[in-house]
Structures are given as C-alpha cells and as structure tokens.
Amino acid sequence: LPSLSLKQVAAATPLSWDVTLADEVHDSIPFDEKFTLVGITAMTHQSVRAYQIADEFRSRGVPVVLGGIHPTVLPEEAGKHADAVVIGEAEPVWEMLLDDLLAGRLQPLYRAPIPTGNRLAVPWMRREIFNGRRYLTTQTLQASRGCPYSCPFCIVTNYFGSAFRYRDTDDVLAELATFDRKLTVFLDDNLLGDPLRAKPILAGMKGMGLKWGGQANLRFAEDPEMVRLVAESGCIGIFVGIESVTGVHANHPKTGSRYSPEELIRRIRDAGIVVEASIIFGFDDHDEGIFEATARFLERCAPSLTTYHLLTPYPGTALFNRFDKEGRLLHKDWSRYNHAEVVYRPRLMSPERLYRGWAKARREAYTWPAIFTRVAKNPHGIITNLAYNILRRGSNTSP
Structure with a gap:
C-alpha cells in the first residue's frame, strides 16, 4: 500500500507547489533533480535509510524536512540529518513551514498541537501522486485517528492522541464517492472503535459497491448490529489484534470481553468477512510454552x-522506556526494530529461542495441512479464503 503520510503531506501542500513523489519500494531516489525542499517520512525501522537520503540531499544544498513517528519521538537524533523536523501530525504546521522556507526563516522544529477533542478535519488525500506504481490499491483513507487504550508496546496514543477523533460522516462518504475502483483500504488504527461515529459511516457506504478492508478491535463483534453494518458496507477483511493468548494482554480492555475470542471471530466469519489475527510473541510472561x-x-x-510478530520496543513507547531502564535492549540499530528480529533480552527464554519459536510458528501456520484445515472451518467464501492463504504462504514459509 502507498505511504499514508506522503499522501497527507501532499494534500496539505498548496497547489502552487509542484509535488514529486519518490517511493523507494518502486522508485530510485532522484538525487540529481533540482528541488526547493525534500520531505522524508520515516518509521523506526526506516530511519537509518531516511537519514542516509537526507544527508545526501543536504550535501547537494537541498533543504530537508524529516517527519513521521520516529523523528517525532527522537527529534534531536533526526535533527542531525535535517534542516527542520516536524513533531506530530504534519497538517497543522506544514503550510507555515513552507512559508518560512520561502521567507528564509526555516525553523529547526515545528511542533504540531497535541490532538484534543473528538473531531478530525483533514484534506482529502492526493491519490494521483501514486499513479503508475504497482500498489494493491491507491484507494486508501482515514476516517479516524487516535486510540484510548495506551498499550505499552504501541506508539499510536502518543502520536495521534488518547481519544478517537473522527471526520464528519458526510466528508468521509464524499471522499469515498470519488473512488473509481472497488478495492478500498481504511488506514485507521481502530476504525470501529467508537460505534456512535463509525455506524453512520458504515450505513452510508451501503450500496456504494466498495470492497474494503481495515483494522479494528475484535470487540466490535460484541454488537450484532455493528457486524451487520460492517458486512453490508462491503467489508471483505478485518485485521484484529489478538496480541497474546495469556496473561494481562488477554484481559486488557482492548481485548477482554464477556465473549470468547472464538465466539467473536465466529460472528465475523459467519458474516462472510475474512479475519486476520495478529499475534505477538515475547511478552514478559511468555515462556517456551507460548x-x-x-x-x-x-x-x-x-x-x-x-500474522506473527516479535515484540518490538519502539522508541517513544512505555515498553522501550522500561526495557532501556532495565538494561534489556540488545542494541539501538533502528533498522532491526522491524517485528522480525529480537532486539531485547526476553525474561523467560533466550533471544535465540524466542526467534526460533516465532519462525517455526510462521512456517507451520502456512503448511498445506494447516491451510486446508483453516479453510474448511471458514465455509463462507472458501475460494477467497484459499486464495488469501496461498498468497500468504509464499511470504511466511521462511523468516
């Protein structure tokens, strides 16, 4: 999928500016072209490469702005490689930054206000800047930002705020009406987190003919009406964070429910929706039996x-701060903070054992017997489920 941040920044850029996109997944970085400004967004595992690109442009006399999650939580580090760093969401400060650049008074830091309230007002994303590239779809959008759960391993609350903020329903539906292809992906961290705000959006999507996927808290399935609306709006797949099957994580307000996960997943499955469960290995109560x-x-x-992940203590999270204080971080090579390497010392097993267990779980989940067993238990849309599993098998048979 194309970068969410790049579309947001492009949308916040005045039309008097010409915007050129370079996505290293598909493009070579155009170091030899002439630019007034280069903006780079980076998550933690991308930051080392982002700094390399920034340093190269600056060596050629081009001003560079760094933003995104990693520069937000480590602005001093990012500032060594940039003329300016944006802390927080870009939209509130981006136009001011551009004006300062043209006036010759670019500041080293631009700090967006801490998000408050429950309203979100952002410009429609500029999808056309991704034309010609081979993405699954460029029809991505956000209807909401923020999360109240404050999971210790997650940066979302610190970055987007501790409350769900939703766009106006009419604004979301109007943007969706401009989409010319069926496949759409919501990039919200928890699209269905506030039923009172999510249900009108879902109801308005009915009849649009969209096929969409997104991420949500499994607990939305406690509400039969919500499940019905999700299905009727055209949802074909939902990514849910199970995280851990043991300990405090299994009973966290985000995941704890009076219904069993089996029941909630069955409800979603019976509505004809593909469920992708996210599992994290490496919490402090995880021993080799996990x-x-x-x-x-x-x-x-x-x-x-x-989907299986290794617990990763990202900078800016409570988990990182605790592991750093306890001396449990193995290194701070940010390029390896990628959910696929053990970067800290687990409490109840060795780093090597944790890695081997994760790698084995990934392989075994997508053996042919495992796939056929899983597909047989998902009778709604057997062909679709089989196709998804075969595609996933190719990327999970080896770490």
Missing part, C-alpha cells in the same frame, strides 16, 4: 489468516 498455547488457541478460533 508457541504451543498459541497454536492450540488459533486452532479453536480458526481465523482465516494469522
């Missing part, structure tokens, strides 16, 4: 797809 316990749990729940 891999078998997780496998048995997933056999009972039978989500259509499963």
Whole structure:
C-alpha cells in the first residue's frame, strides 16, 4: 500500500507547489533533480535509510524536512540529518513551514498541537501522486485517528492522541464517492472503535459497491448490529489484534470481553468477512510454552489468516522506556526494530529461542495441512479464503 503520510503531506501542500513523489519500494531516489525542499517520512525501522537520503540531499544544498513517528519521538537524533523536523501530525504546521522556507526563516522544529477533542478535519488525500506504481490499491483513507487504550508496546496514543477523533460522516462518504475502483483500504488504527461515529459511516457506504478492508478491535463483534453494518458496507477483511493468548494482554480492555475470542471471530466469519489475527510473541510472561498455547488457541478460533510478530520496543513507547531502564535492549540499530528480529533480552527464554519459536510458528501456520484445515472451518467464501492463504504462504514459509 502507498505511504499514508506522503499522501497527507501532499494534500496539505498548496497547489502552487509542484509535488514529486519518490517511493523507494518502486522508485530510485532522484538525487540529481533540482528541488526547493525534500520531505522524508520515516518509521523506526526506516530511519537509518531516511537519514542516509537526507544527508545526501543536504550535501547537494537541498533543504530537508524529516517527519513521521520516529523523528517525532527522537527529534534531536533526526535533527542531525535535517534542516527542520516536524513533531506530530504534519497538517497543522506544514503550510507555515513552507512559508518560512520561502521567507528564509526555516525553523529547526515545528511542533504540531497535541490532538484534543473528538473531531478530525483533514484534506482529502492526493491519490494521483501514486499513479503508475504497482500498489494493491491507491484507494486508501482515514476516517479516524487516535486510540484510548495506551498499550505499552504501541506508539499510536502518543502520536495521534488518547481519544478517537473522527471526520464528519458526510466528508468521509464524499471522499469515498470519488473512488473509481472497488478495492478500498481504511488506514485507521481502530476504525470501529467508537460505534456512535463509525455506524453512520458504515450505513452510508451501503450500496456504494466498495470492497474494503481495515483494522479494528475484535470487540466490535460484541454488537450484532455493528457486524451487520460492517458486512453490508462491503467489508471483505478485518485485521484484529489478538496480541497474546495469556496473561494481562488477554484481559486488557482492548481485548477482554464477556465473549470468547472464538465466539467473536465466529460472528465475523459467519458474516462472510475474512479475519486476520495478529499475534505477538515475547511478552514478559511468555515462556517456551507460548508457541504451543498459541497454536492450540488459533486452532479453536480458526481465523482465516494469522500474522506473527516479535515484540518490538519502539522508541517513544512505555515498553522501550522500561526495557532501556532495565538494561534489556540488545542494541539501538533502528533498522532491526522491524517485528522480525529480537532486539531485547526476553525474561523467560533466550533471544535465540524466542526467534526460533516465532519462525517455526510462521512456517507451520502456512503448511498445506494447516491451510486446508483453516479453510474448511471458514465455509463462507472458501475460494477467497484459499486464495488469501496461498498468497500468504509464499511470504511466511521462511523468516
């Protein structure tokens, strides 16, 4: 999928500016072209490469602005590689930054206000800047930002605020009406987090003919009306964070429910929606038995797809601060903070054992017997489920 941040910044840029996109997944970086300003967004695992690109442009006399999650939480580090750093959301400060640049008074830091309230007003994303590139779809958007759960391993609350902020329903539906292809992806961290705000959007999508996917808290399935609206609006797949099947994480307000995960996943599945469950290995209560316990749990729940991650203590999270204080970080090579390497010392097993268990779980989840068993338990849309699993098999048979 194309970068969310780049579309947001492009949308916030006055039309008097010419905007050129370079996405290194598809493009070479145009170092030899002449630019008034280069803006680079970076998450933690991308930051090392972002700094290399920034340094090269600056060596050629081009001003560079760094923004995104990693520069926001480590602005002093980012500032060594940039003429300006944007802290927080770009939209509130971007036009001021451009004006300062043209006036010759570019500041080293631009700090966006801390998000408050429950309203979100952002310009429609500029999808056309991604034309000609081979993405699954460029029809992506956000209807909301923020999250109240403050999970210790997650940066969303610190970056987007501790309350759900939704765009006006009419604004979301009007943007969706401009989409000319069916496949759409919502990039909200928890699209269905506030039912009172989400339900009108879903109801308005009915009849648009869209096929969409997104990310949500599994607990939305406690509400039969919400499940019905999600299905009727054209949802074909939902990514849900199970995180851990043991300990405090299994009973966190985000995941704890009077209904079992099996029941909630069944409700979504029965509505004809593909469920992708996200699992994280490496919490402090995880010993070597966590891999078998997780496998048995997933056999009972039978989500259509499963994604396995290694716990990663990202800078700016409570988890990072605690591990740093306890001396448990193995290094601060940000390029390896990528959910696929162990970058800290686990409490109840060695880093090597944690990695091997994660890698084995990924392989075994997408063996042919595992795929056929899972597809058989998801009778709604068997062909679709089989296709998704075959595609995923190619990327999960080896770390």
